[in-house]
Amino acid sequence: MTLLTNAEDIAAILKTISPPTRLAILLAIGEGEACVCHLEAVLGKRQAYISQHLMALRQSNVLLDRRDGRFVYYRIAEPALLDLVRGAGRLAGVDTAAPVVPAVCECPHCSEQKPGYRKCAATSDNATQNQ
């Protein structure tokens, strides 16, 4: 209705996606989809921490999730949201191209060609657990 009311609605969206970790998640997912272990590997953050942000983004209808066996895949609900983030990226002067990180994680989605199940690289012992 009023200008400030509108501003509050807009603020709600921006606030939801603003935390760096969430922006990184959105950029990592891009127009595709990603499981939690994949994001874990790409971002170098702990699983529980990433999951928290995913939950917040899901509850705000920014992300949609799809379960496949043990894995849960997330994708961006509205393409315009990605445009928004990339637009902000241009303003910030950063490269917002989808990160080229093929098969960091060994979930079936990342390495479909491999037969059988192999545990996700992100949680294997040799993976560096920073933060």
Place this chain on the structure above:
Amino acid sequence: MTLLTNAEDIAAILKTISPPTRLAILLAIGEGEACVCHLEAVLGKRQAYISQHLMALRQSNVLLDRRDGRFVYYRIAEPALLDLVRGAGRLAGVDTAAPVVPAVCECPHCSEQKPGYRKCAATSDNATQNQ
């Protein structure tokens, strides 16, 4: 460089413009310019409070200011920033058209046709001072 570093740069911009009052300021200014007393009248907030946000937006190079006598006029530095806000507005399902509030304030910029100086309506006694 890294995905998270980029995300932090983007977050800096979004964080700066996210507070509702600042979004309202940006929408109120639009592609034009506005003095503080005008924003005061449109937003219905106290002068000191608005000035704080203006200062933050100026220090982040979101806004540019221009002094004309006692009045200081603000304008959006980068048109893409306004596009960003309006894009977010579309996502939020709100109308982000420039608010139609002609001459709320009686600064010379708002009422150029009027001869002589008249104090800004926003701080006159009959103006409702909420917040």
Place this chain on the structure above:
DNA sequence: TCGACATATTCAATTTTGCGAATATGACAA
């Protein structure tokens, strides 16, 4: 059913931020 693995949730704490009150600065008229 048991164990391993992927993911979700809860809890607490540090840090940030929104926002008000009070006050300062700067310009112009008389």
Place this chain on the structure above:
DNA sequence: TTGTCATATTCGCAAAATTGAATATGTCGA
């Protein structure tokens, strides 16, 4: 130079957000 008006700045606190640690849930193979 004194007063008025427009705007800027500083200070402080209550509220909220980010994030870590610990733990729970759910799925699947053996």
